Amino acid sequence: MGILDSFGALVSSIIASIVLLVFAILSFFITVFIVQVGAGLAGYSPSGDFVVLSAAILATGAIVAGASPLSGLSEIAE
Template sequence: MGILDSFGALASSIIAAVVMLVFAILSFFVTIFIVQAGAGLAGYSPSGDFVALSAAILSAGAIAAGASPMTGLTDNV
């Protein structure tokens, strides 16, 4: 049964990777909307490439922060 368990683990890893990719794309689209709305409220009209760049930087930072363990916040007593 070890081979079947390995295929199950592989399938679950692939499904998890696809779900994480979908969530990353969705968060990028939401961040684009937020950046455009924020620029509009501030009275700016940036071009699409600057909006996409800033949304990519913000999304990458959020994904990296969510993936990192919060070991610095624990009390090591």
């Protein structure tokens, strides 16, 4: 049954990767909207490439920060 367990782990890993990719794309689109609206409220009208660049940097930072384990906070000395 080792092969079937490995195959199940592979399939679940592929499904998890697809779900995470969909969430990353969705968060990027939401971040583009937020950056564009925020720039409009501030009175700026940046070109599309600057909006996409700033949204990509913000979305990447959020994804990396969410994926990194906070190991420094988990080792609280009593």
